[in-house]
Amino acid sequence: MQTMQKGFTxxxxxxxxxxxxxxxxxxxxxxxxxxxxxxxxRVMGEAGGLKTTVDTCIFDGKTTVVYADxxxxxxxxxSAGGSNIQATSANGAIPVVTIGATGTATIVATFGQSAxxxxxxxxxxxxxxxxxTTGTWSCTTTAAAKYAPSxxxxx
Numbered sequence: 001m002q003t004m005q006k007g008f009t010x011x012x013x014x015x016x017x018x019x020x021x022x023x024x025x026x027x028x029x030x031x032x033x034x035x036x037x038x039x040x041x042r043v044m045g046e047a048g049g050l051k052t053t054v055d056t057c058i059f060d061g062k063t064t065v066v067y068a069d070x071x072x073x074x075x076x077x078x079s080a081g082g083s084n085i086q087a088t089s090a091n092g093a094i095p096v097v098t099i100g101a102t103g104t105a106t107i108v109a110t111f112g113q114s115a116x117x118x119x120x121x122x123x124x125x126x127x128x129x130x131x132x133t134t135g136t137w138s139c140t141t142t143a144a145a146k147y148a149p150s151x152x153x154x155x
Contacts, residue, residue: 037147040127042083043109044127044149047127048129050129053079054131057076058099061074063101067079080095081094083109086110087110096110105130106131108128110126111125118143118144119147128140
């Protein structure tokens with residue numbers, strides 16, 4: 001009577017481990033690029049959410065930006081929830097807003113904290129919304145072009 005052995009040979013198991021290793025070597029960098037790109041898109045939306053507040057302040061003639069609610073009628077109160085991928089400043093982890101006397105404005109978000117390593121390595125990358133005197137907003141970022149969303153060109 002002949003008995004048949006069941007199972008995998010050592011060489012078959014080694015081939016499977018090698019294939020998994022090759023797939024992981026390709027997938028991990030692609031996943032990291034995907035995460036960085038999604039974080040730039042997220043910050044674009046977080047900072048872009050402040051455009052309406054800034055426009056309202058400009059229309060009301062308020063050019064002094066404050067991040068804590070005050071009763072001063074000439075101050076522009078900018079309020080935003082903190083972000084875990086933006087750098088922390090004196091105002092918290094929210095973008096820095098500046099309003100010019102001529103109706104220009106900028107909203108600058110700096111990557112930090114839990115952002116992807118490529119976004120905060122060396123000089124941390126930024127994403128900037130800029131308003132012209134005519135009220136047109138444009139977006140730019142210092143992040144690599146491969147991470148930049150379509151509406152916000154990178155370098």
